[in-house]
Amino acid sequence: MIVLDxxxxxxxRRYVSLLVEANSRARLIGPSDPEVIWSEHVLDxxxxxxxxxxxxxxxxxxxxxxxxxxxxxxxxxxELQVVLCDSIRKKxxxxxxxxxxxxxxxxxxxxxxxxxxxxxxxxxFLLVGARALSHLGTVAELCAPLVRKGxxxxxxxxxxxxxxxxxxRNPWTFLGLSSPEMTSYELNxxxxxxxxLHKNAACPSAIPRRPxxxxxxxxxx
Numbered sequence: 001m002i003v004l005d006x007x008x009x010x011x012x013r014r015y016v017s018l019l020v021e022a023n024s025r026a027r028l029i030g031p032s033d034p035e036v037i038w039s040e041h042v043l044d045x046x047x048x049x050x051x052x053x054x055x056x057x058x059x060x061x062x063x064x065x066x067x068x069x070x071x072x073x074x075x076x077x078x079e080l081q082v083v084l085c086d087s088i089r090k091k092x093x094x095x096x097x098x099x100x101x102x103x104x105x106x107x108x109x110x111x112x113x114x115x116x117x118x119x120x121x122x123x124x125f126l127l128v129g130a131r132a133l134s135h136l137g138t139v140a141e142l143c144a145p146l147v148r149k150g151x152x153x154x155x156x157x158x159x160x161x162x163x164x165x166x167x168x169r170n171p172w173t174f175l176g177l178s179s180p181e182m183t184s185y186e187l188n189x190x191x192x193x194x195x196x197l198h199k200n201a202a203c204p205s206a207i208p209r210r211p212x213x214x215x216x217x218x219x220x221x
Contacts, residue, residue: 002046004076011075011102012042018101019066022094028066044156044187045069045131048194049076051154053126058083060125060146062114063133067095069156070129074104083125085110085117115208118145123203131156134215136164136180136195141214144175145203153177153197161193170220176201 004012016034023029031037045068052059056079061070064084074082084099084107086092092111099107110117128143128151136155143153157164165180172179178198185192208214 002043002049004046008075012072013038015067015071015075015098015102016042018098022098023066026088026090026094028091028094029068039188041068042072044192045072046076047185047187047192048073048129048154048156051127051152051194051196052077052080053151055126056080057126058124059127059129060085062128062130062139062143062146063087064095064109065091067098069131071095071098071102071104071107073129074099074107075102078104078106081106081108083108083110085112085114087111087113113211114142114146115211118208121146123148123199126151127154128152129154129156132158135167135218136161137168137218137220138214140172140175140177140197141207141209141219143197144177144199145208147199149176149199149202151199153199155195155197157193157195159191159193161195168220172197173201174204174219175207176203 016037048069058081060083062085064070064086070082070084084095089111092109095109125147128147130139133139139155181196183194
């Protein structure tokens, strides 16, 4: 059972209201019902709370969209610096507005592609997370150059992750990563998975490749 203190729950409920309002200006999330957003999205992101690093430092939500899970992290762990990265500028502007309205001084928003961010802040983050962003192998390639050695990549996935894992036959060590560790849980009767990839070695200098190459030419094929 997930337990929140009064301040955290109030901030997260306020965040949901802001997300509904922002969603009318740019499609940040599918549902518009606050209770659906809470039960299917906020509670899902809260499942990652105990995976966040215990030490102070920076974590990154890649392809943040409406701020899930990064905004949840910022509310629950105010001592962490949380970077929300989304390449679509309008979404990034709305994220900045929501963070300001919530008074979240530990949030930084970047309107940039992950490949560009990696060129500027390579192997910086304690944890890099992505929720329903892309194929697990693609997520790994995009995140690997951003997470520091000793850090971890967190991919939030649905049931399709097992098929994705079966496709990847090349060793994860190519990206400096451990083999995946997967934890399953149920949310509203649906199976969900948290996939962890630990960063054991430096990422090859050739990674990241040019924008779009990770999707067009997967490293594991």
